[in-house]
Amino acid sequence: MRTPFPRTEVEGISLPRMLIGSNWMMGYSHTSQAADDSICRLNRNPEAVADIVAAFAESGVDALMGGISREETLRLGLELAEQRLGKKIIRIDTPVLNVDDTPEARREALAAIRLSRACGAVICMPHHTSVEQLVCKNTQTIDRLPDYLAMIRDEGMVPGLSAHMPECIVYSDQNEYDVQTYIQIYNCAGFMMQVEIEYIHKVIHAAKKPVMAIKPMAAGRVSPFVGLTFAYATLRECDMVTVGCMTPGEAREDVEFGLAAIERRAPGTPGRGSFHKTEVMK
DSSP: OOOOOOEEEETTEEEESEEEOOHHHHTOOSSOHHHHHHHHHHHSSHHHHHHHHHHHHTTTOOEEEEOGGGOHHHHHHHHHHHHHHTSOOEEEEOOOOOOOSSHHHHHHHHHHHHHHHHTTEEEEOOOHHHHGGGEETTTTEETTHHHHHHHHHHTTOEEOEEOSSTHHHHHHHHHTOSOOOEEEEOOTTOTTOSSOHHHHHHHHHHOSSOEEEEOTTTTTTSOHHHHHHHHHHHSOTTOEEEEOOSSHHHHHHHHHHHHHHHHTSOOOOOOOOOTTSOTTTO
16 A cells, blocks of 8 residues: 655644645646647646546645636536545645735735635635735835735635745745745756755745745656655755646656655656667666
8 A cells, every 4th residue: 555645734734745736737837838738738627637636645645736716627626536536635725916005906805815715725825926016125024915814814724925036935934924834936957946946945944834845847847756856855844845747647656756755765666768778777
């Protein structure tokens, strides 16, 4: 029987140290429009989403992080997977908020947060495109962020923060904002990271709360073995890695690569096919 995936906690919520990502189901390749279209043709439907989610959940990877409240296909796929599995998938939502400093904008932000709750999210993490509009590097603050965190609390969810900009983690901890977990880009290629890998490593290790690392395989630019081995070897035991893939088979391989990295053993996966290999190497 497969070993259940190791878990961590965010404010009492048990989470697997591998999270299901949604980019490779919803069509965000970070490569090209043609690649986006290919993903959409294959996976942007509830049945395909359910197949991938169920493959992860077989090994205890039972939490998905992404734009759940923005993507009806994702919600329907999660519901279908839950029906098949007979258990709930933990939802971590990243809503886009209108952060303009007006009464109307605050009403819109509250409506988006309430939609997160209605979609079943237990952790709500305002999307980085919203958060970064509020960052002031001069004062080292994230202005008015506490207002949105309070809205999340009032709706019964745990507040988190999507922090592509690494300063967000530092400023949040410095100011003791009510943020219980962070999202941060982290991969061995430095892909989409705003500063060097070594600095992000220090930021994550100094963070007061667990971090959800995203893009561990640099959107397909490194192999799962390399990307996941690097991530789990250099993150803390409380941190998580968000993994996207295109098929249930890839999901199962990613789980095995992640477990092998955590357990410091060789992964039990077949080798990649290559006509350059001699028979003994295969």
